[in-house]
Amino acid sequence: MLKTVSEKAVKEPDIQAEGKINWKDLLYSLGALLGLILLSAVLTVLSPDFLTLNNLMNIARQSAINSLISVGMLLTILTAGIDLSVGSVLALSTVVMAILIIKLHVSPFIGVLAGLCLGAFLGFMNGILLTKLHLPHPFISTLGTMNIARGLALIVTGATPISGFPFSVQFLGAAFWGPIPVSFMLVLVVFIIFHLFLTRTTTGRYIYAVGGNPEAARLSGVPVERVLVIVYTLSGFMAAVAGLVLIGRVNAAYPLAGLGYELDAIAAVIIGGASFFGGVGTVWGTLVGALIMAVLRNGLNLLGVSADLQTVAIGAVIIGAVYIDVLRQRAINKGRR
Amino acid sequence: MREPFLKLRGICKRFPGVVALDNVDLDVYSGEIHVLLGENGAGKSTLIKILTGAYQKDAGEIIIDGKEVQIRTPREALQLGISCIYQELNLIPHLSVAENIFLGREPKLLPALGIIDLKDRYKRSAALLKELGCAVSPGVKVKDLGLGKQQMVEIAKALSLNARLVIMDEPTSSLSEKEVEELFRVVRQLKEKGIAIIFVSHKLEEIRQIADRVTVLRDGRKVATLARGEFDIEELIKLMVGRTLKEKFPKINVRRGREALRVEDIWTDTGLKGVSFSAYEGEVLGIAGLVGAGRTELARAIFGADPLRKGNIFIYGQRVDIKCPEDAIRAGLAFLTEDRKTQGLILGESVAFNITLAGIKQFRRWGFLDIRRQFETAEQLARDLKVKPLDIRRKARELSGGNQQKVVLAKWLCTRAKIFIFDEPTRGIDVGAKVEVYNLINQLLQNGAAVIMISSELPEILGMSDRILVMSEGRITGEFLREEATQEKIMKAATGGY
Ligand SMILES: Nc1ncnc2c1ncn2[C@@H]1O[C@H](COP(=O)(O)OP(=O)(O)OP(=O)(O)O)[C@@H](O)[C@H]1O
Ligand SMILES: [Mg+2]
Numbered sequence: 001m002l003k004t005v006s007e008k009a010v011k012e013p014d015i016q017a018e019g020k021i022n023w024k025d026l027l028y029s030l031g032a033l034l035g036l037i038l039l040s041a042v043l044t045v046l047s048p049d050f051l052t053l054n055n056l057m058n059i060a061r062q063s064a065i066n067s068l069i070s071v072g073m074l075l076t077i078l079t080a081g082i083d084l085s086v087g088s089v090l091a092l093s094t095v096v097m098a099i100l101i102i103k104l105h106v107s108p109f110i111g112v113l114a115g116l117c118l119g120a121f122l123g124f125m126n127g128i129l130l131t132k133l134h135l136p137h138p139f140i141s142t143l144g145t146m147n148i149a150r151g152l153a154l155i156v157t158g159a160t161p162i163s164g165f166p167f168s169v170q171f172l173g174a175a176f177w178g179p180i181p182v183s184f185m186l187v188l189v190v191f192i193i194f195h196l197f198l199t200r201t202t203t204g205r206y207i208y209a210v211g212g213n214p215e216a217a218r219l220s221g222v223p224v225e226r227v228l229v230i231v232y233t234l235s236g237f238m239a240a241v242a243g244l245v246l247i248g249r250v251n252a253a254y255p256l257a258g259l260g261y262e263l264d265a266i267a268a269v270i271i272g273g274a275s276f277f278g279g280v281g282t283v284w285g286t287l288v289g290a291l292i293m294a295v296l297r298n299g300l301n302l303l304g305v306s307a308d309l310q311t312v313a314i315g316a317v318i319i320g321a322v323y324i325d326v327l328r329q330r331a332i333n334k335g336r337r
Numbered sequence: 338m339r340e341p342f343l344k345l346r347g348i349c350k351r352f353p354g355v356v357a358l359d360n361v362d363l364d365v366y367s368g369e370i371h372v373l374l375g376e377n378g379a380g381k382s383t384l385i386k387i388l389t390g391a392y393q394k395d396a397g398e399i400i401i402d403g404k405e406v407q408i409r410t411p412r413e414a415l416q417l418g419i420s421c422i423y424q425e426l427n428l429i430p431h432l433s434v435a436e437n438i439f440l441g442r443e444p445k446l447l448p449a450l451g452i453i454d455l456k457d458r459y460k461r462s463a464a465l466l467k468e469l470g471c472a473v474s475p476g477v478k479v480k481d482l483g484l485g486k487q488q489m490v491e492i493a494k495a496l497s498l499n500a501r502l503v504i505m506d507e508p509t510s511s512l513s514e515k516e517v518e519e520l521f522r523v524v525r526q527l528k529e530k531g532i533a534i535i536f537v538s539h540k541l542e543e544i545r546q547i548a549d550r551v552t553v554l555r556d557g558r559k560v561a562t563l564a565r566g567e568f569d570i571e572e573l574i575k576l577m578v579g580r581t582l583k584e585k586f587p588k589i590n591v592r593r594g595r596e597a598l599r600v601e602d603i604w605t606d607t608g609l610k611g612v613s614f615s616a617y618e619g620e621v622l623g624i625a626g627l628v629g630a631g632r633t634e635l636a637r638a639i640f641g642a643d644p645l646r647k648g649n650i651f652i653y654g655q656r657v658d659i660k661c662p663e664d665a666i667r668a669g670l671a672f673l674t675e676d677r678k679t680q681g682l683i684l685g686e687s688v689a690f691n692i693t694l695a696g697i698k699q700f701r702r703w704g705f706l707d708i709r710r711q712f713e714t715a716e717q718l719a720r721d722l723k724v725k726p727l728d729i730r731r732k733a734r735e736l737s738g739g740n741q742q743k744v745v746l747a748k749w750l751c752t753r754a755k756i757f758i759f760d761e762p763t764r765g766i767d768v769g770a771k772v773e774v775y776n777l778i779n780q781l782l783q784n785g786a787a788v789i790m791i792s793s794e795l796p797e798i799l800g801m802s803d804r805i806l807v808m809s810e811g812r813i814t815g816e817f818l819r820e821e822a823t824q825e826k827i828m829k830a831a832t833g834g835y
């Protein structure tokens with residue numbers, strides 16, 4: 001029996017090589033997906049309100065902000081880095097949009113563009129601090145930016161929220177297309193773009209190379225520093241995009257927005273199967289991770305669990321999800337199917 | 338007849354899509370130096386990892402001192418008296434020699450409080466090192482020792498663990514000749530003590546010197562076990578690769594063409610002191626020297642991996658400003674690094690990814706990668722180099738050492754470079770595959786490339802180079818044409834005499 005199996009494997013390496021499906025990778029991302037399905041099944045049984053179109057769209061809307069931030073975070077984690085500044089970057093770029101558009105009556109288009117550029121610029125600075133000042137770990141540079149951006153957001157607003165955006169600015173976060181929230185469609189489009197970016201462009205492949213082995217990557221001609229700067233710039237940019245969606249949801253910009261969002265994003269990325277050591281992770285895993293977080297929050301709400309207890313539950317899920325990953329990795333390493 | 342210390346019966350190990358070991362039997366006696374020999378991917382390292390508890394066997398028995406044992410973890414292997422010295426040493430660089438030797442088993446002054454008896458540890462370490470005849474102070478940090486000395490520390494550690502079987506997987510592949518001599522002296526000493534030794538090497542000359550018995554593996558199966566006196570090198574090669582090798586160095590002569598690379602008076606902080614030379618199309622320029630002579634540093638400086646303090650580089654007569662490896666690749670250079678694990682490969686990525694990494698830009702179309710073409714190219718290169726198993730989706734980590742080296746070679750072939758710098762291109766590669774690498778170098782020459790080959794193996798330098806530079810202490814101390822070069826002349830230049 002076994003003999004025939006091994007003979008086949010030896011005789012037909014081409015089919016194995018050209019077949020599009022990589023089972024290991026599939027199993028890897030399926031792990032989190034399986035969790036999402038299981039979680040949804042349990043909630044469907046526990047609460048009659050869970051599996052309704054209305055509620056599902058709710059989840060889609062609630063997951064949008066975290067998803068958008070997470071995909072940027074994924075890039076940094078793929079390079080074995082981290083971006084702690086995303087929550088503050090979100091806050092600062094939204095309050096700048098608010099000041100420009102509401103207080104200074106700049107055209108909404110220009111105001112939004114300026115906010116997005118600011119997010120990208122803050123990310124760019126993170127990248128420069130890391131690569132040019134050679135700060136030892138992005139934990140440090142982004143921790144610094146996190147405080148700076150938060151402080152600036154408080155200063156420029158005098159620590160008070162600003163509201164009254166025109167609808168055009170709220171569109172992404174507030175509008176619906178039929179039953180589907182526009183913010184969720186934005187998420188899907190963004191994720192498809194990032195998927196193509198990571199798998200089909202040289203820069204995308206370089207990101208994996210830098211995370212896998214920076215020295216080997218450099219000696220293979222990968223412009224490691226440029227790749228890192230791009231990664232942090234995109235992360236900052238995505239935080240600002242998420243901020244724009246948040247504006248639509250709450251019709252206000254407030255300087256304390258986005259507190260702790262970095263941790264939700266890290267959680268989504270890690271639940272989605274990315275490795276803190278870099279080089280491993282996919283956008284679809286991250287999307288599933290963000291959805292798991294949203295479903296969990298939503299489900300616990302439906303079940304009437306208190307917010308404090310929800311936090312405990314999410315902590316447990318993070319540990320559980322990563323532990324399952326560890327087990328799966330170990331099984332793969334043992335070389336057994 | 339005496340019972341063997343270790344008996345393996347019917348050991349099998351499968352990885353997805355590969356049979357790494359197929360029914361292997363092996364006897365190793367106390368006081369014997371037993372060499373494992375086989376092509377890349379034959380299963381040597383896998384067999385060793387099963388003995389050290391790193392992998393679990395699928396089937397078979399491990400019998401030690403006549404009793405069947407289970408080795409489930411590295412710790413259990415140590416308890417059974419099995420110590421392994423891996424190629425990537427398992428020492429902690431920032432700790433001292435003594436701390437490393439007794440790591441986890443520190444002699445205690447006050448056992449209840451866990452207070453370490455520093456004096457005792459120092460004394461015992463010193464005694465072990467002295468026993469090995471090794472001039473290392475137990476107080477120095479491991480990171481300040483050369484590779485050869487670090488191996489000695491590992492051996493001292495094995496002794497302190499009362500090892501009865503010491504396994505060494507390609508211990509000599511990065512050692513200088515002197516260090517190899519030293520190692521062999523110590524290995525023979527272990528043998529005198531009645532310790533069993535399993536030794537893996539691709540260097541047949543060494544095997545002839547040191548082996549009491551040789552077991553040859555091929556495609557995961559044991560082909561033969563031969564005792565000293567029953568084998569000669571030709572015979573071993575035949576058993577290993579299944580055919581005789583006509584020529585060990587298939588040197589061809591290509592007409593020397595234009596000057597491809599000229600280096601003028603290069604100085605670096607890494608120890609180069611005014612190096613100048615030229616390399617030509619159609620020529621293999623061998624660079625010989627002792628470990629630490631600055632050969633790798635020279636390659637890195639040319640390739641932009643380390644900054645130049647002073648000096649100029651010309652490619653086809655044009656001065657080029659190479660600031661980073663990316664610039665070097667654009668200028669048509671390729672650099673195969675000596676350490677494939679840390680500098681050559683992204684171990685967690687696929688073979689296809691690694692092969693196409695340096696030359697990835699050629700697969701770009703409208704800003705996107707043409708993945709089909711990328712995979713076809715990778716597959717073709719893997720096939721040309723006979724990478725085994727031929728599955729480019731496999732992770733680089735899962736390949737045997739020699740096959741990993743082939744992947745790194747393929748990566749540079751994929752860049753379509755014109756000037757190739759090979760740093761120890763055949764390290765860890767079996768005899769058959771070596772000839773393939775040489776043929777590939779020939780092919781490059783015929784296509785008009787210039788090849789610079791750094792190697793510590795003099796026969797390889799003498800066998801394949803058209804011209805030979807010898808380095809010592811960051812300078813070029815000798816230059817010989819193929820016809821006039823001899824081992825003696827090179828050694829003399831390498832030790833500083835011009
Ligand atoms: N972790 C793993 N996962 C999958 N396949 C593996 C793994 N480790 C080894 N293999 C495969 O098992 C076979 C034997 O590999 P092994 O490392 O034992 O070879 P080797 O004889 O040590 O070769 P080399 O001389 O090149 O070091 C190879 O085909 C290799 O690809
Ligand atoms: Mg090996």
